[in-house]
Amino acid sequence: MRWSQTFIYTLRQDPSDAEVISHRLLVRAGFIAKVAAGIYNYLPLATRSLAKLSAIVREEMAAAGSAELVMPAVQPAELWQDSGRWAEYGPELLRIKDRHDREFCFGPTHEEIITDIVRGTVTSYRQLPVNLFQIQTKFRDEIRPRFGLMRGREFVMKDAYTFHADDGDLDVAYRAMERAYRRVFSRCGLRYTQVEADTGNIGGSESHEFMVLAETGEDAILSCPECHYGANVEKAEAGALEAAPPWPLDTPDTPREVDTPDQRTIEEVSEFLGISPAHLVKTLIFETDESFVAVLIRGDLEVNEIKLKNALGCLHLQLASEQKILEITGGPQGFSGPVGLAGIRLLADPSVMALEAAATGGNKDHTHVVGVVPNRDFTPDEVIELRLARAGDPCPRCAGALVEKRGIEVGHVFKLGTKYSKAMRCTFLDADGEERLMTMGCYGLGVSRTIAAAIEQNHDDKGIIWPLPLAPYEVDLVLLNSDKEEVVEAAAKLYEELVDAGIDVLFDDRPERPGVKFNDMDLIGFPVRIVVGKRGLESGEVELSLRRDGERRSTPIDQLVPAVQGLLDELKGEIAP
């Protein structure tokens, strides 16, 4: 392709509304343009990168035994009412009406549709398993779209869905999908990790996330360098906890009240009382779907709200307001404690129950109580593991210590179980003629987000550094001196030779100054660059370089094609699926 015949316009200045690197570079380099909040045009460059990623995904899906189909973007409300999600989904589901006033939604995901397809056709165990996938635009009306393609409202997603006669068969497909995902991200040349994940509101028995590693990632991951354990921090377990140091104060027969004027935080109180944060019992009041709950955890630890949510089995969870805390405990925020706390469910983390004595809030202003003994001065309704694992904690599987990394979630695979097949009566007859529910799996891969993640992971201060497999063009052929006929001719001839050799090349034939072309070349991030100019031509040479190191290699003009092929082979050789 010649630059003059395609549509590539870079911006000289950073866009004012882009904060994260991938967003800024995608806009500046002319890949995307915003249409509305969280909604973008994918310009020709972005379309090529998306197409390349999609091609890799299609190959690996086919290898994993999945067949592609296309489903509607606009879906009738009836199907969502059938699954129960019309009511559950909330405002993130974009609901629309047609001219007859019938209700539809723009699909944020396609479980309902796919289940409807399968339940109408598959009636016998002989037809199972079924494995289908789609690559389509989906829409979720996010509360706050941001970060460009990282968290848009409209996005391109690959979703695969599988249907099985039993859990064993689901497991086979699940393992095949995990393998396919690992191959996809490896083939993209991305550094990534697979971690155990929470199944969230979807439910199901097993789930893994695929994270592209990047400093700017939204998710925290804990992993063990010694073994293969890795998990989203929301899901992460940790081994045995180090005990709190011995209680340094006396332990009276009943807890003693002390004045702690304006000492609210764990740090303030522990310093004020001259004890360790681990000697405090942190008391948090949470508001759930319909009630309140008090949660106790050792002062130096944090509560994992996902674990808490799962333990409570509620849909929503948030810290109670200052006002509610006052009503429930009788004291202001920062002075809550379990002693004498009545009329509210009390949960405790084991770390609290292991304390020989502790200090807690006194449920009134400027007051704490010290010498509180668990099970003597308060008794929780339940003791549950609720703490948030963190870097340095022992690995739950081996003797290593967990380290924290940041990642961008680009894939998420789930064992769904029978949630949808039950709600939507997706059944089959087994070998004994018994009617049974199909067991399902679903496997999402954020195609547009992966493009953004690749940039978050691969850039420098000049622009994008595309991994070869995702680059819009693998090679940029730059013509300098567009006013010199002999140079133009030489470059055009080289372009034809490269095209004939099957090389994925963009020919920058614009009559621009060299500086403009070099800057665009760096900004867009073509992996391999060829510069053809008068100077080199005089000695029969062109200049070959890689985006990632910029090192210039003069190459005789008649050896250019094999030299480029050599470089491309070298780059491809580094990527082993």
Place this chain on the structure above:
RNA sequence: CGGGGCGUAGCUCAGUCUGGUAGAGCGCACGGUUCGGGACCGUGAGGCCGGUGGUUCAAGUCCACUCGCCCCGACCA
């Protein structure tokens, strides 16, 4: 939805406090000089100052309402 901020040329932004001829840089067009890391000189085109209503002799500027967008938080298969 809570807090903060912004809507003026294709893009990035001044001008709004203190009402009185609509501005700059980049980009674009034309001419000239330049030509291996975002050149220079000259000329020119380009605006319903987000929208509606109000105050005023006069509104980009003041007031009210409204729409859109960005940031932080809450939220997130």
